[in-house]
Amino acid sequence: MSLLVRAISIRSIGALCLLTIGFRLLQIAVFPVTQDEAYYFYWAKFPDFGYFDHPPFIAWLASLSNIIPGTPWAARLGGFLLASLMFTVMISLARLAGLKDRSSIYLALLLSQLNLGGLILGFIQTPDLPLAFFWLLALHEAAVAIKIDPRRWLTAGVMTGLGLTSKYTMAIMGLVFLYALMRKPRGLLSPWPYLGGLACLITFLPHLTWNYQHDWVSFRFQFGRGLKSEYHVDTNMGNKLPRALDAKVGSPEETLARTFKRPEKKKEPKPPKSKIEKASQRVGNYIGGQLGLWGLMIFPLAIGLWRKRQKNSLDPHVRSLLIASVTVPLGVFGILSPFQNIEANWPAVYVLGASVLLAGSLKLRPALYITGLGNLILIALLTIHAHYPLNKSKAHKDRILYETHGYEDLASYLKQVPGPLFADTYQNTSLISFYNPSQAVTQWPGITRLSEMIRRPEMMKTSYQTALESDQIFLITSNRIPPAIPGFSAKMLWELRDCVDGEFQIFSADDSRYLDLSCEKAVHRWTLAEYKPNTP
Structure with a gap:
């Protein structure tokens, strides 16, 4: 047993939690507000059960911004609290999965909280934050239902419904549950999973009703965007302003704008890519994006998986649930990736289940802790860069x-x-x-x-x-x-x-x-x- 593993104690786990929470608390105050965040914060001024682009939970989280407007930390505080609660849920899920020693639980926390995506998720307020929170809670409740008390499918259904009220990606949790139930003898014969589905529907009903009353606008926009990369949706506009038009050559708008035209540098046109080349590039970007969520941790993880792994001691039924929670989001979006660009955050919830699975197979090594801290330093550098740009060469292309x-x-x-x-x-x-x-x-x-x-x-x-x-x-x-x-x-x-x-x-x-x-x-x-x- 390594010195690092022997040194793990309750205090060590607490220190990891405090380090991450403290870092996120600082970040919600100092990281500048992003474009989409400001959009969701604006929604919070108009509480409702739905909005054009997304379900409403992200707007509910930002409600404090109405009391203290114009302050990033107030608008982000609700999301920060959700992210902080994920520590206790992750510890409990790790134990349900069969991780008994402190080093394995510590590793599950380390992987789930100090990966690059997880750190960003803790202070940038997007629908992915409540989605991740309720995804983790739904996995936890399903694990309890499978292992201990089948009545907990009711709470698993409620958490899934709340996840759907955060982001529609939560719908694929149904496939995760189905796989886990099929792997458990007589799992599909119990009435509780079906009652859990009813609980999910009841929880999601206010948003469904809102969509019905508004011509299913949110569904049509998101599924058009997610499946066909289409952003146009026909709907009644509450804004009664007439549509603006392109300015014609010689119009006052075009004539005045000539002052601001800079000499253009000639660029050689790039040859068009074939459909196969485009599809290959999209798949490559998709794979790179999912590996990139781990940040610097990807290197010791790859080495650890390549080497001889320790014997897996996870509960077989909970393990099936966790495997599905990884393969379903990666598989669904992987199937779509040749046909459209997939944002890295869309299947990012796979990291939560993967963290427990990896903690059951790998040993805690110093490199994982060091690269986790390295991810934290990278985020700190990005924050400094947002205020005092470190690279100024192509500022207009810097995201x-x-x-x-x-x-x-x-x-x-x-x-x-x-x-x-x-x-x-x-x-x-x-x-x-x-x-x-x-x-x-x-x-x-x-x-x-x-x-x-x-x-x-x-x-x-x-x-x-x-x-x-x-x-x-x-x-x-x-x-x-x-x-x-x-x-x-x-x-x-x-x-x-x-x-x-x-x-x-x-x-x-x-x-x-x-x-x-x-x-x-x-x-x-x-x-x-x-x-x-x-x-x-």
Whole structure:
């Protein structure tokens, strides 16, 4: 037995929990709010049982943001608490699975909490966080039902229903349960799994009812996006603004925007890829994304699995449940991966069951602990990078900078616009609203894809009639050329440049110094357009 294994104690497990919780607590306060987070935080102002893009649980989690608006830690606190509760559930699941010694339980915790995806999940608020929480709870309750008390299929059903109220990916838990029941003698003959299914349906019923009342809009959007990569959904729009149109050559919008056109570098066109090449690339990206969730841990894990493993002592029926919890999400999305791009987070819940399975097969080695801490350091460096960019060469292509950088400066500048403010995307609308909670910002339809901000009438802060009666309106867009808006003409444009070094530059369309003074390395280039109503 290694010194590391002998050193594991209750205090060691507690120290790991405190380290991770403390790190996440710091992160929820200092990591800048991301685009989708701000969108979900905006939903929290309008409590409901459903929204256009997702089920409602993520909005419920962010409810504290209504009491203390504009503060990341308040909006993220609910999710942080859920992530912290996962420690106790994971310990209990590991014991149910048959892990008896402290080193194995410690390893299960280490793998499930210090992998790269798990660390991020603890402070970035997306629907994947409540999904992971209820996925783990559903596995736990199913393990109890299989091993001890079949009546616990009722609570497994409730947890599955709550998971569906978080993200529809939870639906594949039914296949996980089915496999585990088929592996257990007479498992499908008991009434309790079926009653658990009824409990799931009852728990999920409020969101089902909401979808029925709203033309199944959330289902149609998510399944179109997940199965066909289609983002367009026909639905009634609560936002009664007329759809914006592409600006024509010679229009006021296009003419004013010519100031902000930089000389383009000629690029050699790339030869088109065949369908087989595209499919191979998608599959490769999918596999790489799932391995990447482990971060630095993937290297000692691969070595440990290649070497001789210790004898597996897991309970056979719980082990079947855990195997299904890994293979089902990986298999379902793996089947889809040749046909569309699969985001790394979609099947990420497999990591939870895999952590217990790996803890039952591998020995706790220093390399796993070191690489777990290495993942923590990587996240800390990413946080520093979000505030003080470490790599400035291609800032506009940097996902972290693009999601977070410059929005607070943008919102601060937009406070002074002397008229109703509109935005092109739900991302811009949400982040401006987050940093300026009292400012009315409305997403104008027809510029980018439909969102909850266009579908829900309560989110339309400025009506078309009010806009027409105003002396001028303003639109912030990420496009160089702003759109043509029915009933209005653009009178002036400004380019707002979010420079990677922190400078926030403002140039008007009649500023001849633009090419000489504007920073080359900009994370964002926003166009602020002033429109005036057309005179009869």
